[in-house]
Amino acid sequence: MANPLPNEEEIYAKIKKENITIHPLIWELINHHIGNDLYTINLIIGATVLDNETLNPEDAKKVLKHTKEIKDFLDKLAKITNLK
């Protein structure tokens, strides 16, 4: 996880207190898209690291492809949910 925001705990407290939720359909999209991309990245990197191997350029390109797919998905989601 990235370094926490200075007010991150307050944000979590506010979400909990005000019962701010994400629609299940949005969770479905997030879990499907990000879940599959992260799983693939984990497979590529995990197998390399656990076996003390070096990441080859083709696999590195795959990691970049899947990170870009996460970004594209989040951009699309932000656009469709009118996140400014």
Next chain:
Amino acid sequence: METKKYKLLVIDDEKDICKFVKRLFSKKGFLVYTAFSGNQAIKIASKIKPDIALLDIYLKMGLDGLQTLKRLRKISPQCHCLMVTWDKAEEKRKGAKKLGAVSYLTKPLTVTQLYQVVNRFIKNKRKGDE
């Protein structure tokens, strides 16, 4: 992870997932087969009779994961079926267990988690063979 040549069938419509799971377990001595749809999985399973299957619940085309599981269990009743999905819904989990799945794994999985579940299978298999 030492294995005799167990046959592992990976069923996922994400081709990269199939490719990298195949690479991962081929290095560990498994005979790995991949299928990108439930229908393809059934054809392959009929021929090879897998020992273990890693099966995505959400398959875009043809049979879905649960339908595939049901047919897979008929073709290869000894097959140790592990369901993989992002969906934590209890009804799906129960449905999969009812159809004979031995584990229900939530994406995104780590390589260590995958090794653990497969190792568990190998240990149980060895106990059963003794």
